[in-house]
Amino acid sequence: MRKWLPLTAVCLGAFMLLVDVTIVTVALPDMAVDMHTGFAGLQWVMDIYALTLAALLLAAGALADRAGRRRVYLAGLGLFALASLACGLADGPGALIAFRAVQGLGAAAMFATTMALLNGAYQGRDRGVAFGVWGAVNGAAAAAGPIVGGLLTEHFGWRWIFFVNLPVCALAVLVTLKSVGESRDPHAKGLDLPGTVTFTAAAGCVTYALIRGGENGWTSGATLGFFVLGAVALVSFLVVERRSARPMLDLGLFRSRAFVGIMTAALLMSAAAFAYFLYVSMWLQSVLGMGPVAAGLALVPMSLAAFVVSAVAGRHLHRLPARYSVGGGMLLIGAGALLLALVSADSSWPVLVPGLLVAGAGVGAVGPSLAAAAMDAVAPARAGMAGGALNTARQLGMALGIAVLGGLFHAGVRSGLPSAARDLADPLTSGQAAAVIGRAPRLEGVVEAAFASGLRETFVVAGVLGLAGGLLALWLMRPAAAVAPAPAEAPAAL
Incomplete structure (x- = not known):
């Protein structure tokens, strides 16, 4: 069994960093009360982690290729542990958000190296088994996050969702030191620091603008200003990458229509x-x-459906062209979100089950197909960069999605309140609905209707995004049309 110790080391880190994307979900209401923070603060507690992870993933991979993957993985574990301790001890929302950003940096260092470490540790059939287990652990992390977060929050307090990372990090460091060998890319080039800075600035400014827009209005000076800064940073990133001798992201990859769809x-x-x-x-x-x-348990149907579809149907999905599994799965995700939009003022948690099951089936179809499709869409020499770009897109989608849907949710709750009670939108979306109802029981129906309004807007837009993603994948990932040979010229008349 000693040969599986490197897999254990890698899976411990991967499970922990992916759990931390969602583990805070069910703890946020308690955080809001304890830290007296508002809706935007809660969004940032979730968003900053995904945003930092997305922004630094490609740069961390390049650093690992040059400095050593084992070394960068261990550094990521250490940084993640220290940041987790700091998050658990944070005395205010600003400190918690800052330390969550540092957590994201450690997570990027870990996530960027996991596949390369497994690739170097195993060959042949063992490599296939290792990647299969690693993929299953990644899927389990999505299911475990809300449940683990709920157990820790309910029985020990929300700070323990961060403290629990410390023994896991210590065990991962110990197993890594004992079993994982060092590896590098002898042809690795230097870091693309300008590309990293401009990409991070673009993603950060746009996310900040989306959150500010939902809170302060889309035409406010701050909102528009950060959108402009984000656009400038994005253009700068494209210029830098086009001119760089060692780009963080080779823009030539996007010449492939299939890669754009993926x-x-x-x-x-x-x-x-x-x-x-x-x-x-x-x-x-x-x-x-x-x-x-x-x-946390109410959210499990999605993860359960995703696990079943990816494990059972996944063995057959490879027979389909990737455009059908990816595009069809995205359509299911969109349909599931639209089913969730059936929520009403008198609904309870079972109303979520059909939509979560359908969306989870879509996730199970899309997830296993994306990585293979990304590898197939690029030249073998660009496979590592394509994989990093794929993971970056997934985490960036999470960060931008939280910001966009958060603005819609807040606006929907506000519009669902009577005009005389619209000042309640901020406390309601900050987890204080029970306190509002406790002070004024007559408002219970009003609060339920307002939340249903906010959720419906959120689910409808999520559904439209899923359907759009499915249609775009089906269109962009279609095989290139074969070019018909030119007809032979008729011989010239004599």
Whole structure:
């Protein structure tokens, strides 16, 4: 069994960093009360982690190729542990958000190296087994996040969702030191620092603008200003990458129509399938009165359906062209979100089950197909970069999805309130619905209707994003039309 220790080391880190994307979901209402933070603060607690992970993933991979993958993985584990401790000890929302960003940096260092470490540790059949287990662990992390977060929050307090990372990090470091060998890319080039800075600035400015727009209005000076800064940074990134001798992302990859379709699907999948969990958790706990564990369990149908589809149907999906599994799966994700939009003021948690099952089936169809399709769409020499771009798109989709859907949720709750009570929108979306109802029981029906309004807007837009992603994938990933040979010229008349 000693040969599987490298797999254990890698899976410990991967499971932990992916769980931390969603583990805070069910803890946010308790965080809001304890730290007296508002809706935008709650969004940032989730968003900053995914945003940092997305922005630095490609750069971390390039650094690992040059400095050593084992070394960067261990550094990521250490940084993740320290940041987790700091998150658990944070005394205010600003400190918590800052330390979540540092957590994202450590996660990027770990995530960027996991596949390369497995690739170097195993060959032949063992490599296939290792990647299969690693993929299953990644899927299990999505299911475990809300449940683990709920158990820890309900029985020990929300700070333990961060403290629990410390022993896991220590075990991962120990197993890595004992079993994982060092590896590098002898042909690795230097870091693309200008590309990293401009990409991070673009993603950060756009996300900040989306959150500010939902909070302060889309025409406010700050919102428009950050959209402009984001656009400038994005253009700068494209210019830098086009001119760089060692680009973080080779823009030539996007000459492949199929690759564009794959990246679009990856971006929209996270936004359409996962970004609304925060707002659903708010509804389950602060309006329906469910505890963190029950709220986490209410979200399990999606993960369960995704696991079953990817495990059972996955063995047959490879027989289909990737455009059908990716495009069809995205259409299911969109349809599931639209089913969730059937929520009403008198609904309870079972109304979520059909939509979560359908969306989960879509996730199970899309997930296993995206990576293989990305590898097939590019030259073998660009496979590592394509994989990094795929993971970046997924995490960026999560960050942007939380920001976009958050603005819609807040606006929907506000519009669902009577004009005389619209000042309640901020406390309601900050997890204080139970307190509002407790002070004024006559408002219970008003609060339930307002939350249903916000959730419906959120689910409808998520559904549109999923359907759009499916249609784009089906169109962009279609085989290139064969070019008919030119007809032979008729001989000239004599």
